[in-house]
Amino acid sequence: MSTQLPNPIATFFEVSNGADSALLAQCFAPGATVHDEGRTHQGHAAIRAWLQEAQRLYEYSVEPLEASQQGTSIRVLARVVGNFPGSPVQLEHLFRLSGDRIASLEIG
Template identity: 50%
Template sequence: MSLQLPDVVETYFAISNGGDLSQLASCFCSDATVFDENKTHEGLAAIEAWQHEVRQAFDFEVEPLQALQEQGQLTVLTHLAGNFPGSPIRLNQVFRLEDDRIRSLEITPC
């Protein structure tokens, strides 16, 4: 399924699927936050460390399925499959954007 997502969100998903981690700096605000697996990662260095750690632990692919824009946030329903316990899983990824960058991202199971 082809979705119309903001460029920065498309880039984020490309990075998540094995793209160049150095591009994270162009996606996130310097003081952005990511909430994933009951942990909050604050700031670009912590977000880069989170992505690096996840990649070291698992092989996976994320596929955006649906997107809903409302109340200043973009919610993307995704299918995540890989070599992690509980795979595959559907996740809601809630983006708040600011100046064409990700201000915050919250990832929760559906």
């Protein structure tokens, strides 16, 4: 991937692809939220549980394709391949940063 991503976002994609989920605490703010598949997950423990469950269910990999930034919001278009209907798909990941951490993430 040639897209340069801020460290917390790059770490999120590394964890999504199998790196140690303990690294999530380094990239998400303590009260961060993730909105995915119609559900919202808040805080480190809930985000970690969501990601581990998604990895278990879908056995996926994700490849960021392009990114654009407006202020503290960063939109990343990523190719996701896994054992789910319609795979592969391109999903938009909308990150909002607060300092050097992810404050929120919406996947759609």
